[in-house]
Amino acid sequence: MAGPSQLTGADDPAPAGSSAAGRRRATILDVAAAAGVSRQTVTRAMNDMSGISAETKRRVMEAARELSYRPSRFGRGLVTGGARQLGLVVNDLRNPYSPELAAAVVRLAADEGWNVMLVDIGLASDADRLLASLREQADVVVGYLGEWSAGWGSGLATTPLIQLDAGETTEHAGVRLDPVAAIGDLVAHLVAMGVRCPVVLDASAPREPSARGAAMAAAFREHGVEAEVVHAASSSAEHASAVTAQVVRRAAPPDALLAFNDLMALGALSACRHAGLDVPRDIRVAGVDGLTIGTLVAPTLTTLAVDFDEVARHTLELAVALRDGDADVDRFRVVPHRLVLRESA
């Protein structure tokens, strides 16, 4: 069904079956015909422009409502240019890190007149299709691409990418987080408080420590303290909790636990509580990210905080520059973590 559109005139193919589901979507020409006016008169009415009589406008709006007319964003965008669109890729919205980042980006983007399309690549069943759709719709894509960033450039149409997990050697623009200085501050504090047997609670599968875990161990080494690195099966609170439970049950338990991120630190805190340990008296615990949730637990969580607003600021700045093809901008930004001492360490 949905007969061909005659366009310039003649017999409009009558909205087929009145069963709404099978009906071709009404266009500006349908409304014009129904109201007995020209298409630009419809445009005037729909866009609240001047130069149209109240009566005509009423008739047009009436016809539009009758036909459930909605202007096509493509038709309009083609001529107006349309709003800027930012694609934001996060890892897993259920890790509070993602929404705290997203909140900052979404807010600043709105202020700058960009819309934000959100993709959760961690929860996706078909990440490839999702990313393909995103790059087709967005002017610029920003976020945690992980392994997917590799094939980005090879694609057919090249949407600019801003990597948030960028290493030093990325080919794309990027905003990198640098915890090293803050780790130094934290470790100095811990050592000053008497910590001598720290454990680094690192994330995920790869047997070798993450860059972050390695930096933690290295910082202790500079103080003549050897840190043991243990790995959780994932960076979730649950897995962190499980590993912590094992570690604190040892004959010689650690006196500090540095987690890869706040979520893992919360899992560690929970395990310590269940083991009957007092934090920070028996063992000190700290995380990384600076999540708000860390202020709601007991004891409140010491952490290395990310300045999400700063990340968002760099992101939008880069997005604007990349969209405009501005080559003069510094494509690599670094935002340092900052030590936030609370009760747990």
Next chain:
Amino acid sequence: MAGPSQLTGADDPAPAGSSAAGRRRATILDVAAAAGVSRQTVTRAMNDMSGISAETKRRVMEAARELSYRPSRFGRGLVTGGARQLGLVVNDLRNPYSPELAAAVVRLAADEGWNVMLVDIGLASDADRLLASLREQADVVVGYLGEWSAGWGSGLATTPLIQLDAGETTEHAGVRLDPVAAIGDLVAHLVAMGVRCPVVLDASAPREPSARGAAMAAAFREHGVEAEVVHAASSSAEHASAVTAQVVRRAAPPDALLAFNDLMALGALSACRHAGLDVPRDIRVAGVDGLTIGTLVAPTLTTLAVDFDEVARHTLELAVALRDGDADVDRFRVVPHRLVLRESA
């Protein structure tokens, strides 16, 4: 560089300065000209279609890269129809409720082939503009519109709306959460555990209780127990904590605290801890929402959980129906809360 596109001819207004920033974006015709082919050959190359020689394709891609060509989503969308676009409006991404909802919606939307545009109306500096932009870009808008839902229909172009905070009398489609049965379960449990002096910790300014707070008080009344309703200045953990601190300091402190939501319950828990109270021995605490974070605190939080996947399912079903103009679908859905007993009550 980037010569003007001759198109139908004559003097194209020359791309201004060669400073990239001022350059008009390249079109398919520019690429075609640069590669010495027709536009449909460019289409073939860009879209990885058959019927093009390897050498030609190479030349086209080369030219495209040279000109930083990116196909216009509007031009393409106009002819292909484009992907479905869902606008998701949340209240405040920093309340963990939002991301848990968003995670469910985003995941299901992706599975169904919809893109999601995210707007945080709570953090917005200019909600009206934001919503206007959203309704222009999205096929359907879903979320917590609050007061903004009022003027929705009066707008010029009417994008279908699915209200998530819909009362009974909404003119739009909606998915409503119904806590009443679960509140009954919770209160029965509390009374059975000996609770006689409960306090309902309600949200926000209006002096009269929220529907939810009223339902809590009513449920107690059915058991012959009178509940006092107190109001926090906002539904944040901080304000809930402040009010709780006052309440528990009384001569006759309550033996149970029912919070408007989990975030407030967490604030209450925190205040109880600081007051030296043991939860649940001295006082029982419960919230509403079923947030994951409730499993990470000590004691773990008893709550009335929302089935976010169920909400997402109804949402996508409605979105599809509204976009297709399908009138035969039930436009009002109800998802009940479910009591989840954990340690705090």
Next chain:
DNA sequence: CTGAAAGCGCTTACAG
């Protein structure tokens, strides 16, 4: 106040 024409950038048949 209203309308006829041109054009935005792309893809889809259809010819060669």
Next chain:
DNA sequence: CTGAAAGCGCTTACAG
């Protein structure tokens, strides 16, 4: 394997 034509749905000048 390649190209000329038509058309997607809208807005922006320009005439009347």
